Amino acid sequence: MDISKYLTVGALTRYLKMKFETDTHLRKVYLKGEISNFKAHTTGHYYFSIKDETSKINAIMFASNARKMKFIPKDGMKVLLMGRVSVYEATGNYQIYVEDMIEDGVGNLYVAFEQLKEKLSKEGLFDKKYKKPIPKYPEKIGIITAPTGAAIRDILSTIKRRYPICETILFPSLVQGDLAKDDLVKKIELAQNYDLDVLIVGRGGGSLEDMWPFNEECVARAIFASKVPVISAVGHEVDYTISDFVSDLRAPTPTGAAEMAVPHISELEEQLKQYQARMKEAMNKTINYQKIYFDSLKTSYVLKNPNAIYEPKKQQLDLTYEKLRTTVMNQLQQVKNEFIILKQSSILKKPNRLYESSEQQLKHVIDKLEMLNPLSILGRGYAISYQENHLVKKIEDVKVGELLQIRMQDGIVNTKVLSKEGLKS
Amino acid sequence: MKKEEMKFEDKMKILEQTINELESGEVDLEESIKKYTDAMKLVQECDKQLKEIEEQVSKIVLEDGTEQDFSIEREENTLD
Incomplete structure (x- = not known):
């Protein structure tokens, strides 16, 4: 008997696990079914099963993914989930490791949302370069939402509390149901004619279906086309809609939108006071600087000793005069010297010599002539x-x-x- | 707010710019005094604007394009 043919359980399990994990189909499985045996462990991991009429599979969702869930799963809930299938060696069970899970029924909407988001993103509608700045001190704000309900009440009361000097114009619109998207588009277009500084588009919280008009392509395009900067305010903090991505600023809630749209008047008054103080400070600095400069001029040597202005000139004059004097004196001396030389010259002393020598010469000539006389x-x-x-x-x-x-x-x-x-x- | 006036936003921008200029210390005294005087006037104007302007009444644009005053309470009472 060849004992080496026999595998250990561990070896077999590891082999099976390897088979699971090398199968590309099992790496990313989209699965729909109903939750049963749901347990949220204290570690944050979710343990449950997914079943349908014929089968059942164990499922685990680790805390890192469970934290991102927008709803708390419970038994009997129909869900759509995505994960990988592998084997848990300790028990030998295969199970699905769930990465993402949403409620079924909204599944189609979810897919539509993702598709539209990707499409518009590729078109560049969410690009930062298209985001218009929201004015700091708006004078006229347009609001597109339902005329009743929490959203408009929150927005108006927040604006009135913070910045009552601002005009508000409501463009009442349907915000849920099939007709809402067209109404929203119409109101966004209408609002363009009212010289608005900013436009708040939104609604209060609700189910994904309720908020769906804000995921419609035509609404997204109307927001993108708006000349007036748009703040989107749809649902609660966790709710993201296509409108949020395409608008110039996303507010977590309608109240948040109002807070982003207007400054607080007391802050503004404070700011003005600060401006005033800063200006005074700057002015004082400038004046002080000028004063110091002036003082330094006032105490400058020249102003204290006005002589100093002409003293150098005087000195220069003296110098020039002295130079002139020596030049003249030198010339005079030279002439004088020449005169002395002349005066001392022998001719002047014995002018006889001039003609004495001539007489002698004559005599000499005469002698010479005499000698030559035949x-x-x-x-x-x-x-x-x-x-x-x-x-x-x-x-x-x-x-x-x-x-x-x-x-x-x-x-x-x-x-x-x-x-x-x-x-x- | 009156529309023919400079917008509050623009006034604040001018103020900020003026302050930066003054703080830079690169403006000469004469120019500084002029800028300072003008800016102070603007600050007071803004302050007055904030304090004196009455609370605005919200408006609603109806389906037929007409505007009406709008208040939450009235709206909800008529609907209830």
Whole structure:
């Protein structure tokens, strides 16, 4: 016998669990049925079964998901739920781990809601860039809701309490039933003509079906198209409608919408007081600053010592004067020096020298001239021969028998050439 | 509130802007005094507006387009 063929219970269970968990169909199961054996554990987990006419499956909803539930499940309630199917090893039971659960009957609406939400979201109707700012101090507020009931009463009483100076105009509308969506659209369009600062669109709490008109596409589009900023106020805090997503601001309740729409008048008065105080403070600062500036001017050296204004100029004048003076003096001195030099010059001291030297020079010239005077040579025994006033330098200049005049130192001797005799040199 | 007047919202915006300017200290004295005087006038105007304006009566726009005064109590009494 081969014992190794035999599995442990744990092994089999783990195998089964693995089978469950690898089956894609079982990872996300949409299931409808009726709740039975419902127990809310102190840990916050829900334990119950889902059954129909033929079958039953154990179900568990962990606290993390149970907390998000908008209703408390109870036995006999018909529900639509979503979860994964797996095996709880300790008991060997398969069960559905519920992630989300809504009441059946509203199921179709729920799907329609999700589909419309996705469609409009894809179109960008919920985009932040389209959200218009809500004015802080509205003067005229439009309200679209039923003329009776908690919603209008809450809105009006809140506005009157907080900001009674604001005009309110009610555009009465059906807010539930088949005709409501068209009425809402009509009133939203009508409200555009009333010069409103903000428009509150809403109704009080109720069932999902009651609030359904606010999940209608035409209402959503009318809100989106509104030129007036829209605050949506549908039902209670937990109720979300398509109108909430598409409006410029979502209020949790009608009262909340009124609070968001208007400031509190006493807060406003307080704000004005604060403005006043801040302005005074700022003004004081500016004046103080100017005063300090003025004081600093007043006590400035120049104003305290007016001399200071022209003292530098005076100094400059002195300086210029001094410079001028030295320049002039220098020039004067230079002229004076030249004069002294001139005065001391030898010529002025002995003006004789000017002509003394000339006399000497003349004498020298005369001497020179004297030396060159041919007649002076005659004194030394030389004589000059002329023939009819021509100087006779060579023997061939004269012929025998001609007359010659001989110039001596003291006179002329008239001679006759007797013969010529050349010197042999 | 009279419509021909500047809107309260605009007045508050001007006030805020003026205060910021004054607080910046970048406005010269003469300009500051002018701004301050104007803003103070505006503050008083706003304050007066808040205190003196009577409580508004709510209106309802009927199906035929006419407007009527509206009060919750009357409405509910006539319906009850």
